[in-house]
Amino acid sequence: MAIETASANRSHGGVQGVYKHASAATGTEMTFSVFVPDHAEGAKLPVLWYLSGLTCTHANVTEKGEFRAACAEHGVIFVAPDTSPRGEGVPDDAEGAYDFGLGAGFYVDATEQPWAKHYRMRSYIEQELPALIAAEFPMADMGRQGITGHSMGGHGALTIALRNPGRFASVSAFAPIVAPSQVPWGQKALPLYLGGDRAAWREYDSVALIEDGARLPGLLVDQGAADNFLEGQLKPELLAAACKAAGIPLTLRIRPGYDHSYYFISSFMADHVAWHAERLKA
Amino acid sequence: MAIETASANRSHGGVQGVYKHASAATGTEMTFSVFVPDHAEGAKLPVLWYLSGLTCTHANVTEKGEFRAACAEHGVIFVAPDTSPRGEGVPDDAEGAYDFGLGAGFYVDATEQPWAKHYRMRSYIEQELPALIAAEFPMADMGRQGITGHSMGGHGALTIALRNPGRFASVSAFAPIVAPSQVPWGQKALPLYLGGDRAAWREYDSVALIEDGARLPGLLVDQGAADNFLEGQLKPELLAAACKAAGIPLTLRIRPGYDHSYYFISSFMADHVAWHAERLKA
Numbered sequence: 089m090a091i092e093t094a095s096a097n098r099s100h101g102g103v104q105g106v107y108k109h110a111s112a113a114t115g116t117e118m119t120f121s122v123f124v125p126d127h128a129e130g131a132k133l134p135v136l137w138y139l140s141g142l143t144c145t146h147a148n149v150t151e152k153g154e155f156r157a158a159c160a161e162h163g164v165i166f167v168a169p170d171t172s173p174r175g176e177g178v179p180d181d182a183e184g185a186y187d188f189g190l191g192a193g194f195y196v197d198a199t200e201q202p203w204a205k206h207y208r209m210r211s212y213i214e215q216e217l218p219a220l221i222a223a224e225f226p227m228a229d230m231g232r233q234g235i236t237g238h239s240m241g242g243h244g245a246l247t248i249a250l251r252n253p254g255r256f257a258s259v260s261a262f263a264p265i266v267a268p269s270q271v272p273w274g275q276k277a278l279p280l281y282l283g284g285d286r287a288a289w290r291e292y293d294s295v296a297l298i299e300d301g302a303r304l305p306g307l308l309v310d311q312g313a314a315d316n317f318l319e320g321q322l323k324p325e326l327l328a329a330a331c332k333a334a335g336i337p338l339t340l341r342i343r344p345g346y347d348h349s350y351y352f353i354s355s356f357m358a359d360h361v362a363w364h365a366e367r368l369k370a
Numbered sequence: 371m372a373i374e375t376a377s378a379n380r381s382h383g384g385v386q387g388v389y390k391h392a393s394a395a396t397g398t399e400m401t402f403s404v405f406v407p408d409h410a411e412g413a414k415l416p417v418l419w420y421l422s423g424l425t426c427t428h429a430n431v432t433e434k435g436e437f438r439a440a441c442a443e444h445g446v447i448f449v450a451p452d453t454s455p456r457g458e459g460v461p462d463d464a465e466g467a468y469d470f471g472l473g474a475g476f477y478v479d480a481t482e483q484p485w486a487k488h489y490r491m492r493s494y495i496e497q498e499l500p501a502l503i504a505a506e507f508p509m510a511d512m513g514r515q516g517i518t519g520h521s522m523g524g525h526g527a528l529t530i531a532l533r534n535p536g537r538f539a540s541v542s543a544f545a546p547i548v549a550p551s552q553v554p555w556g557q558k559a560l561p562l563y564l565g566g567d568r569a570a571w572r573e574y575d576s577v578a579l580i581e582d583g584a585r586l587p588g589l590l591v592d593q594g595a596a597d598n599f600l601e602g603q604l605k606p607e608l609l610a611a612a613c614k615a616a617g618i619p620l621t622l623r624i625r626p627g628y629d630h631s632y633y634f635i636s637s638f639m640a641d642h643v644a645w646h647a648e649r650l651k652a
Contacts, residue, residue, distance in 0.1 A: 098596065098625075099633035151434050151632075157640070314380065343380075350433075351381035358439070 091224050094119065100156040101126040106146065109220060113212040114173035115205060120217065121146040123166040125159050127227055134232035134368035135165045135221065136258075136361065139213065139241030139248075142273075143191045145170050149238075154354035155361055162365035165228055169217055171240065173206040188277050194268070195244030196292050198281040207281060210292075214248055234258035234364035238353055239317070240265055240273070242309075246294040250302035258367035260308035260360050262353050263315055266327035267295040273321050298330040306337040308363050310356045312346030373506050376401065382438040383408040388428065391502060395494040396455035397487060402499065403428040405448040407441050409509055416514035416650035417447045417503065418540075418643065421495065421530075423521030424555075425473045427452050431520075436636035437643055444647035447510055451499055453522065455488040470559050476550070477526030478574050480563040489563060492574075496530055516540035516646035520635055521599070522547055522555070524591075528576040532584035540649035542590035542642050544635050545597055548609035549577040555603050580612040588619040590645050592638045594628030 094106040102125035111118040127133055136159070138149055146168045149155070159166045172178075172193035179202045181189035193209035222230045235256045237245035242264020249259040268274020269289045278289045290296035311324050318324075324340055331338035346352040376388040384407035393400040409415055418441070420431055428450045431437070441448045454460075454475035461484045463471035475491035504512045517538045519527035524546020531541040550556020551571045560571045572578040593606050600606075606622055613620035628634040 097629060097631055097633035098594075098627035098637075100637045104633055154436050154439065156636070157436065157439075312380075345380035347379060349379055351379035351386055354436075354438070355380075355382045 091220065099123070100160040102156070102160055104150065104156065106150070111173070111212055111216060113208045113216040116173040116175045116178060118170055118173070118212065119146055120167065120169040121150040122221070122225065123156055123159055124225065124227060125163055125165070127163060131227060132229035132370075133163050133165050133227050134234065134365070135167060135228050135230065136364050136368075137213075137233065137235040137237075137245070138166060138168045139195065139235070139237030139244035140168065140171050141237070141239030141241045142171070143186050144241075145191070148350065149353070152350035152354060153357055155357045158358040158361035162361060164361060164365050164368065165225065167217075167221060169213060172209065178206045179203065187273050188280060192240065192277065194240060194274075194277045194281060194292065195247065196278075196281045199288070200281060200283050203281050209244075210248075213244065214252065229370075232257060232368045232370070234260075234368050236260040236262070236360055236364070237264065238262040239322075239348065243268060243294065246304075246307075247292055247297060249304055250294060250297040251291060253303065257305065258364040259304050259306070260363060262309075262356065262360070263311050263317070263322055263348055264294070264309060264327070265322060267293055267323060269293045269296060270326065271321045271323060295326050295330045298334045298336065303334060304336050307331065307339070308360065309338065309340045310360070311340065311342050312348060312352045313342050313344045314346055315348040315352070317348055373502065381405070382442040384438070384442055386432065386438065388432070393455070393494055393498060395490045395498040398455040398457045398460060400452055400455070400494065401428055402449065402451040403432040404450075404503070404507065405438055405441055406507065406509060407445055407447070409445060413509060414511035414652075415445050415447050415509050416516065416647070417449060417510050417512065418646050418650075419495075419515065419517040419519075419527070420448060420450045421477065421517070421519030421523030421526040422450065422453050423519070423523045424453070425468050426523075427473070430632065431635070434632035434636060435639055437639050440640040440643035444643060446643060446647050446650065447507065449499075449503060451495060454491065460488045461485065469555050470562060474522065474559065476522060476556075476559045476563060476574065477529065478560075478563045481570070482563060482565050485563050491526075492530075495526065496534065514539060514650045514652070516542075516650050518542040518544070518642055518646070519546065520544040521604075521630065525550060525576065528586075528589075529574055529579060531586055532576060532579040533573060535585065539587065540646040541586050541588070542645060544591075544638065544642070545593050545599070545604055545630055546576070546591060546609070547604060549575055549605060551575045551578060552608065553603045553605060577608050577612045580616045580618065585616060586618050589613065590621045590642065592623050592625055592642070594630060594634045595624050595626045596628055597630040597634070599630055
């Protein structure tokens with residue numbers, strides 16, 4: 089494994105880097121960003137994963153997420169991967185729609201053609217990238233990991249945490265897709281990536297995973313009340329019901345006036361970083 | 371006067387708006403952004419102007435500047451104008467260079483053709499836009515204004531404050547161009563906009579304005595030590611010498627490792643907002 093540094097900028101006392109590498113999981117070059125706060129020589133810092141939403145790359149949160157001040161304050165490494173494979177030979181939605189294909193990997197390992205060859209974001213985020221971070225960032229304490237994400241990336245964060253019990257000491261999300269099997273975004277993407285058997289969708293559906301017995305140590309969710317996707321695609325009430333039935337402690341904060349944009353995410357990012365940091369203390 | 375709301379997003383408890391209007395000064399449509407923090411009905415809030423650098427529009431700082439948390443904390447309105455006229459009929463650099471023409475208005479009222487018709491950013495920022503803000507944002511206390519900016523916008527902030535004594539209770543800059551007459555950026559732009567008579571350049575040159583007797587109440591400047599433009603274009607030592615000779619209290623902070631990007635600006639934005647807020651208290 090080897091990574092190439094695309095850029096490295098001093099920021100908030102630390103270094104905001106953007107890196108590229110040849111991914112075995114996706115068979116493509118992949119780009120991700122890592123913020124490493126200032127730290128003592130030899131110190132080990134907890135790692136907070138942030139998975140992005142539809143249409144995004146690593147760049148959106150890296151530029152607009154306003155996480156660095158809080159990560160510097162709390163001594164937390166922030167890792168932001170891309171949302172799909174990209175590049176020559178990677179198929180896209182036939183009409184170039186924003187909600188399937190490029191920028192819309194839904195954090196699945198696709199089983200259907202032509203997607204199965206490259207669209208393996210589950211393996212990439214669950215296995216390959218953590219190993220790469222552990223190898224290339226010696227200050228990263230992989231024994232202390234948290235995960236969060238926005239919209240499709242909230243779906244990714246929740247499903248990955250639910251499928252990997254014990255890996256993440258803290259889990260949160262901004263406006264997550266909580267039950268893709270029950271909403272149009274998922275009902276388009278899941279059959280294309282995974283086929284028509286709805287049983288195969290359940291490990292990529294947070295509400296279904298909880299119904300099937302998966303658990304989280306706790307969960308913080310912020311959701312804008314003026315989010316255009318709230319009623320049609322996000323349905324936090326389904327998550328609340330599933331968590332209640334399963335006894336998962338959920339803090340769900342509905343934020344009046346806030347929409348689905350980075351203006352919303354950045355408003356509560358420092359809260360989320362502090363919440364994770366508290367749970368990731370050495 | 372009338373403005374059109376291009377977008378309005380709830381953020382950090384306030385509203386981040388982007389607005390368009392027909393400018394009499396430039397003869398074009400102009401776009402600017404305003405963040406208004408949450409405030410009590412009838413309250414009047416101080417106004418902090420932020421002038422952007424080469425290639426930027428209002429959008430760069432609005433997306434990447436990380437000013438909203440601090441402006442919300444201190445109750446400060448943040449106004450970010452564009453850096454040049456734009457649109458049909460507005461001439462640009464013949465080769466489309468980044469450092470002249472579109473995105474590079476240098477906050478001058480051009481006197482030379484073909485620039486003189488539209489490139490009137492001095493009148494726009496000094497006269498027209500403040501009147502528009504006063505008319506359209508009733509919570510803006512135009513008796514309490516501060517100004518800051520980055521690079522070419524630092525040049526704009528300093529020269530506008532120097533030419534308008536008493537208007538700004540607080541003045542700061544990030545990596546400003548302090549003496550355009552003495553560096554390549556200015557030596558290209560000033561003769562094209564203003565003609566070859568260097569005497570005409572002096573009111574658009576902070577060091578020259580200070581030499582000619584203009585004063586500031588005080589000045590905060592942050593400058594990255596790893597800024598590629600430090601030695602060739604920015605030369606903060608010229609500002610330091612002029613301020614020292616004139617008795618202007620200057621706090622100049624050279625920041626090891628920081629470059630010219632928004633990763634630098636955003637790192638010290640909260641400091642600057644707090645510094646302005648302290649001086650803009652009711």
